[in-house]
Amino acid sequence: MKKRLFTPGPTPVPENVMLRMAAPIIHHRNPEFMEILTRVHADLKYLFQTTQPVVVLSCSGTGGMEAAVSSLFCSGDKVITINAGKFGERWGQLVRIFTGNCVEEKVEWGSAIQPERMAELLKENPDAKGVCLTHSETSTGTAADIQTLCSLIREQSDALILVDGITAVGAHEFRFDEWGADICITGSQKGLMMPPGLALVAISERAQDIINHKNGIPQYYFSLKKALKAHAGEDTPFTPAVSLVIGLDEALQMIKAEGMENIWTRHERLASACRQGCNALGMKLFSNSPSFAVTPVWLPEGVDWSAFNKALKNKNGITIAAGQDEYKGKIFRISHLGFYDELDMLTVIGGIERALKDINFNFQVGAGVTAVQKAFLEN
Amino acid sequence: MKKRLFTPGPTPVPENVMLRMAAPIIHHRNPEFMEILTRVHADLKYLFQTTQPVVVLSCSGTGGMEAAVSSLFCSGDKVITINAGKFGERWGQLVRIFTGNCVEEKVEWGSAIQPERMAELLKENPDAKGVCLTHSETSTGTAADIQTLCSLIREQSDALILVDGITAVGAHEFRFDEWGADICITGSQKGLMMPPGLALVAISERAQDIINHKNGIPQYYFSLKKALKAHAGEDTPFTPAVSLVIGLDEALQMIKAEGMENIWTRHERLASACRQGCNALGMKLFSNSPSFAVTPVWLPEGVDWSAFNKALKNKNGITIAAGQDEYKGKIFRISHLGFYDELDMLTVIGGIERALKDINFNFQVGAGVTAVQKAFLEN
Known part of the structure; x- marks a missing residue:
């Protein structure tokens, strides 16, 4: 059976990227690799829309978040974190462990932090040294208005702005320099269309x-000071995941050829068509501020997640993501982050129709795929 | 030009491993991946000769060392480290950062710590909570007698034994359970014949x-507690480097098919032939306790490293490793760790003869390759 992945990481890897990574391994001190890493460093600046360094760490996205928290703050530093889902919660866990002083703002799943509330938080905590945000919260498929939040935080305070862009970079418009973020992190297995194993961290001048200049929390592998020093010499502080860096080079060429604006527009269109397809099948959307990376949908009443997922996966070869934590069995999530095009949305909504039919859910066959077609062809 | 890698990491990756990693990516929560990870967990026990868990971390080998130090010790814990080269020095850096109480024993490059000196160190430091050893020190191509050291430490003290097996596992005999080590670490790009990006950590019962049961040093990504908990459910705490884990599965099948004893013997034979080849060319060996993973050789008087290396790399496609730190330009290192066979030793010594000829070094053409042939065929 043909298999199709619609999960928010790992996301599908283009054939040319896979084949590039399958070439014989080269040594990381070899001029050939150093040339690749130099190009990757340059192209990552384009990805994040920055003139500042973007360092490559060999770890998952979480490692990038830890690197930021443990490199920027000292023990006792007050940091505000926004917990609107599983990954916002992770910011809080990291801050509690490394500084021990976390002001965590909980936001209902499916909603994003509102600028008004952010302004209040800053007023309540004028001594905050940082604010940790999530651009696209994967667990809830919800996007925050990072541009507005950044400009508001910059106006009101000196707090550093840390953005988890793990499932946003490459899906949502993001301009590191212009918007004034201090840290933005993404992972290779997201918008970058790569296997997991690399975290990319953009770092502002301040x-x-x-x-x-800081001597803070004990750290070694995740020292951004070490990473910046190595970056200045087009190097990495420790042996990098060579094959993944080579694949990243290939993926970044594809991204440059398409262009960031076009990539953002594509994701917006895919997300919109996906939502319209789900609506047309009588399903309710979960988020009131939907991400362009992943669409979360309430399981219709009477539909059992396990039966639905089995029909989708075992009979149609399609893998989507379940709900997480308390939303397990209540919502599902369709990813369209990375290497997807308009016909892929027809495929996933078509597959969902087939699975719904299989479990005897009552809906109008063809309504979903027609909505997808209309979304693309009549707009 | 055909390219041949003789560096101690990355080491060559077999074609079947490369191709397995080039297959379409699967999700890490997919049953197919969980089956692979379960098998990898089991086969890693065979690799380390242990019944205890071996956890898979997505990072370089250094990340595995950090995970061990920061998970086992508390701030202030006294830990003895043996610095007989660049990687033994790293143990000291990690201990100083994470516990702040390091007793570092410096050993001359090219030598290994002697059991008598180890016994003295333990007597001088009865309060040591751990001892950090390096099985095969990559920077000096020197192997320590880990079996004797482990048994001595176990007899004399309660200190935990941490073994950096990064370039030893898969080259030197190593029996985690029988010898009584508490931690052993390797990296994917070494004896495992994989690209870099994974650290594997074996953990004893104690x-x-x-x-x-310890609340110690602040840590998150490198928490072995998290890794052990996930391991118990055949899982990883964070998104693993999926494609590398799949490649590791393939590599471990090759290792099982060959058998650990055979692999150890093969490396011993390759190392011995390599040394005899170098000797026959009039070159002096650097180490008085040579590793089976990498052979360090003094550059003959009058031979310029850069000219020699250029002749080797640019005209013969062969990459070997330079000396590190103060031995840069003074020694070179030939690796035979991982996916190498007897004909490969003929190739590398033959290539070295060609390069020496090219730079007008005076030697008997054919002496090196003859010595290699004799080493294999007349023993």
Whole structure:
């Protein structure tokens, strides 16, 4: 059976990227690899829309988040974190462990932090040294208005702005320099269309300054000071995941050829068509501020997640994501982050129709795929 | 030009491993991947000769060392480290950062710590909570007698034994359970014949006990407590480097098919032939306790490293490793760790002859390759 992945990481890897990674391994001190890493460093700046360094760490996205928290803050530093889902919660866990002083703002799943509330938080905590945000919260398929939040935080305070862009970079418009973020992290297995194993961290000038002059939390592998020093010599502080860096080079060429604006527009269109397809099948959307990376949908009443998922996976070869934590069995999530096009949305909604039919859910056959077609062809 | 890698990591990756990693990506929560990870967990026990868990971390080998130090010790814990080269030095850096109480024993490059000196160190430091050893020190191509050291430490003290097996596992005999080590680490790009990006950490029962009951140094991504908990459910705490884990599964099948004893013997034979080849060319060996993973050789008087290396790399496609730190330009290192056979030793010594000829070094053409042939065929 043909298999199709619609999960928010790992996301599908293009054939040319897979084949590039399958070439004989080269040594990381070899001029050939150093040329690749130099190009990757340059192209990552384009991805994040920055002139500042973007360092490559060999770890998952979480490692990138830890690197930021443990490199920027000292023990006792007050940091505000926004918990609107599983990954916002992770910011809080990291801050509690590494600084021990976390002001965690909980936001209902499916909603994003509102700028008004952010302004209040800053007023209540004028001594906050940082604010940790999530651009696209994967667990809830919800996007925050990072541009507005960044500009508001910059106006009101000196707090550093850390953005988890793990499932946003490459899906949502994001301009690191212009918007004034201090840290933005993404992972290779997301918008970058790569297997997991690399975290990419963009670092602002003022963040670099702090990183280079601070003696703070004990750290070694995740020291952004070490990473910045190595970056300046087009190097990495420890043996990098060579094959993944080579694949990243290939993926970044595809991204440059398509262009960031076009990529953002594509994701917006895919997400919109996906939502319209789900609506047309009588299903309710979960988020009131939907992400362009992943669409979360309430399981219709009477539909059992396990039966639905089995029909989708075993009979149609399609893998989507379940709900997480308390939303397990209540919502499902369709990803369209990375290497997807308009016909892929027809496929996933068509597959969902087939699975719904299989479990005897009552809906109008063809309504979903027609909505998808209309979304693309009549707009 | 055909390219041949003789560096101690990355080491060559077999074609079947490369192709297995080039297959379409699967999700890490997919039953197909969980089956692979379960098998990898089981086969890693065979690799380390242990019945205890071996956890898979997505990072370089250094990340595995950090995970061990930060998971086992508390701030202030005294730990003895043996610095007989660049990687033994790293143990010291990690201990100083994470516990702040390091007793570092420096050993001349090219030599290994002697059991008598180890016994003295333990007597001088009866309060040591751990001892950090390096099985095969990559920077000096020197192997320590880990079996004797482990048994001596176990007899004399309660200190935990941490073994950096990064370039030893799969080259040197190593029996985790029988020898009584508490931690052993390797990296994917070494004896495992894989690209870099994974660290594998074996954990003894008493180490597990400490890890699970200690509240120590702030850590998150490198928490072995989290890794052990996930391992118990055949899982990883964070998104693993999926494609590398799949490649590891393939590599471990090759290792099982060959058998650990055969692999150890093969490496011993390759190393011995390599040394005899170098000797026959009039070159002096650097180490007085040579590793089976990498052979360090003094550059003959009058031979310039850069000219020699250029002749080797640019005209013969062969990459070997330079000396590190103060031995840069003074020694070179030939690796035979991982996916190498007897004809490969003929190739590398033959290539070295060609390069020496090219730079007008005076030697008997054919002496090196003859010595290699004799080493294999007349023993």
